[in-house]
Amino acid sequence: MNHMVHQSPLDEAFAALSDPTRRGILTQLGDGPATVGELAQPAGITVTGMAKHVRVLENAGLVVTEKIGRTRQCRLGAERLDDAMAWISFYQRLWERRLDGLDAYFTLQKGHEK
Known part of the structure; x- marks a missing residue:
């Protein structure tokens, strides 16, 4: 990651989550704390690579x-x-409202066809 470019905290979180190895680390840490070495072993990478x-x-x-x-x-x-979940939840609610509106529109149109 280029440290010359300033990223917002949300950008940093999503950038970090974009890598499957890092998502795996979070999954593993969901079971409890672990050392860098303990994280590296099941991922099949070096301790130095895991530290990065x-x-x-x-x-x-x-x-x-x-x-x-x-x-x-x-x-x-x-x-x-x-923070990431709050951002996702906002857009999830937005899309649900739009889909509910679309459903209501088609239900109304269906009622007019009769």
């Missing part, structure tokens, strides 16, 4: 990390996910 993915998630506010001894413990940081 974790950093993107951390910069987006989706993951929180803490250095414990020689390991880095990761856990979900749900605040940004709440």
Whole structure:
């Protein structure tokens, strides 16, 4: 990600979520905290590669990390996910209202055909 370009928190969250490996990390962390090494093993990537993915998630506010001894413990940081869900929910309600209006229109048209 180009750090010269400023992204909004919502843009950062959706950019982080666009990668299947990072979505997998969030799924795994849904079961509880894990170290970077524990996250890397089932994904089949190096610890260094996983650390890069974790950093993107951390910069987006989706993951929180803490250095414990020689390991880095990761856990979900749900605040940004709440922002993304609020954005999705707004558009879901908008589309539901539009579809309800379309359904009412066709029901009315059907009634006029009789």
